[in-house]
Amino acid sequence: MDNIAGKVVVITGASSGLGEAAARALAGEGAKVVLGARRVERLRALADELSLGEGAAVATDVTDAEQVRRLVDGAVERHGRIDVILNNAGLMPHSPLERLKIADWDRMIDVNIKGVLYGIAAALPHMIRQKSGHVINVSSVAGHKVRPSSAVYAATKHAVRVISEGLRMEVKPHNIRTTVISPGAVQSELADSITEPDVAAGMQQFYDQTAIPADSFARCMLFAMSQPEDVDVNEILFRPTRQEL
Numbered sequence: 168m169d170n171i172a173g174k175v176v177v178i179t180g181a182s183s184g185l186g187e188a189a190a191r192a193l194a195g196e197g198a199k200v201v202l203g204a205r206r207v208e209r210l211r212a213l214a215d216e217l218s219l220g221e222g223a224a225v226a227t228d229v230t231d232a233e234q235v236r237r238l239v240d241g242a243v244e245r246h247g248r249i250d251v252i253l254n255n256a257g258l259m260p261h262s263p264l265e266r267l268k269i270a271d272w273d274r275m276i277d278v279n280i281k282g283v284l285y286g287i288a289a290a291l292p293h294m295i296r297q298k299s300g301h302v303i304n305v306s307s308v309a310g311h312k313v314r315p316s317s318a319v320y321a322a323t324k325h326a327v328r329v330i331s332e333g334l335r336m337e338v339k340p341h342n343i344r345t346t347v348i349s350p351g352a353v354q355s356e357l358a359d360s361i362t363e364p365d366v367a368a369g370m371q372q373f374y375d376q377t378a379i380p381a382d383s384f385a386r387c388m389l390f391a392m393s394q395p396e397d398v399d400v401n402e403i404l405f406r407p408t409r410q411e412l
Contacts, residue, residue: 169393170392170393170394170395170396171193171196171197171198171389171392171393172196172197172198173197173198173199174193174198174199174250174251174392175198175199175201175242175243175246175247175248175249175250175251176193176198176199176200176201176249176250176251176252176253177200177201177203177238177239177242177249177251177252177253177286177290178190178193178200178201178202178203178252178253178255179203179204179227179229179235179238179252179253179254179255179256179282179286180203180204180229180255180256180257181202181203181204181210181213181255182202182204182205182206182209182210182213183204183206183209183355183356184353184354184355184356184357184381185255185305185350185353185355185381185384185385186202186204186253186255186256187213187381188380188381188382188384188385189253189255189384189385189388190202190213190217191217191382191385192382192385192386192388192389193385193389194217194218194219196389199219199246200217200219200223201219201222201223201225201238201241201242201245201246202214202219202223202224202225203225203226203227203229203235203238203256204226204227204256205226205227205228207224207226210224210225210226211224222241222245225237225238225241229254229256229278229281229282229285229286230277230278230281230282230285231285232281232285232288232289235282235285235286235288235289236285236288236289238289239252239286239289239290239293240289243293248293248297249290249293249294249297249300250299250300250301251300251301251302251303251392252286252287252289252290252300252301252302252303253303253305253388254282254283254286254287254302254303254304254305255305256278256282257278257279257282257305257307257357258274258275258278258279258357258360259275259320259357259358259360259361260274260275260320260360260361260362260363261316261317261320261361261363261366261370262316262361262362262363262366263315263316263366264318264319266363268362268363271319271362272319275319275320275323276319276323279320279323279324279326279327280323280326280327280330283304283327283330284330286302286304287302287330287334290302291338291343294338294341294343295338295341295343298341298342299342299343299396300341300343300344301343301344301345301346301391301392302331302334302338302343302344302345302346303345303346303347303348303388303391303392304327304330304331304345304346304347304348305327305347305348305349305350306324306325306327306328306331306347306348306349307320307321307324307349307350307351308349308350308351308352308404308406308410308412309321309324310324310325310327310328310349311325311328311349311404312412314412316366324349327347328347328349328402331345331346331347331401331402332347332401335399335401342396344396344399344400345399345401346388346391346399346400346401346402346403347401347402347403348384348387348388348391348402348403348405349402349403349404349405350383350384350387350405350406351377351405351406351407351410352373352374352377352378352379352406352407352410353378353379353380353381353383353384353407354374354378354379354380354381355381358370358371358374377407377409377410378407379407383405387403387405390403391403
């Protein structure tokens with residue numbers, strides 16, 4: 168983990184789940200962490216607990232490009248640079264397509280796809296100027312496999328993988344690294360975003376039986392970040408050992 172101490176890392180969706188676990192792991196390794204999420208009170212409590220200092224918790228709705236830009240620009244103003252952006256914010260309101268949950272579809276597209284693009288747009292100019300940086304995007308096992316009720320969510324997470332691969336090729340001249348991490352069932356609040364009671368109950372039962380702690384994600388992120396600068400870990404797919412799909 169020698170390459171993590173002192174790095175400036177911006178995290179979206181940092182108030183719970185994978186983002187919170189990432190913040191804890193990074194702070195423990197001596198990174199300078201800046202947190203973004205909508206639930207600002209939880210965010211501030213986490214920043215205080217981790218002793219991240221003034222300005223480390225920024226109210227951020229990733230569906231608003233200007234708010235994401237302010238999050239990243241604030242980190243650069245405070246620390247002089249940005250080394251890593253973790254585009255983590257996401258929603259998972261599963262439902263069968265025939266139920267026509269169009270509002271849920273729109274929310275997933277806005278958060279899971281546009282939110283990632285807005286994070287890239289905010290960080291990339293700074294990283295190009297620095298001639299260094301690392302963009303880490305969170306996809307999902309659902310970005311590799313589709314199951315009933317997950318069509319739109321899987322489509323958004325496949326999009327994250329496609330965007331990440333396009334970015335990987337484009338930023339090579341600027342010495343920027345890219346990683347997409349695709350977790351399986353990991354303990355988080357994702358299932359809480361499901362609006363259909365029967366689907367939510369089934370997913371909660373699956374998570375109760377299968378999910379592993381969120382620090383499993385944090386360890387994967389640390390692995391990618393801690394590699395020497397000439398090593399670019401582009402994709403990590405992991406699941407609980409007991410998860411079949």
